[in-house]
Amino acid sequence: MPYLILGEDVPGSLEARLAARPAHLARLQALSAEGRLLLAGPCPAIDSPDPGPAGFSGSLIVAEFASLEAARAWADADPYVAAGVYAQVMVKPFRKVLPA
Secondary structure (H helix, E strand, O other): OEEEEEEEEEOOOOOHHHHHHHHHHHHHHHHHHHEEEEEEEEEEEEOOOOHHHHHHEEEEEEEOOOOHHHHHHHHOOOOHHOOOOOOEEEEEEEOOOOOO
């Protein structure tokens, strides 16, 4: 089943985000290689695809996991959590409707 993972960044955490990014992306690439990643990306802190020094306000991941507990465990092990980038992480079951 798909799960939505929404991480909200701590203000001013861009430097920590950039340092942890390679490890964060490696985990996402592993999910993608397994065919489990539906979508992932950051939320710019300003209305721009490249927010520059404004940084990001969070990240969204939608991926397949065996259970809500498995999705939470995966989210809790994210390098952004360990680096103090995320102030909080929400994990919810997700039901894709569109596009079909």
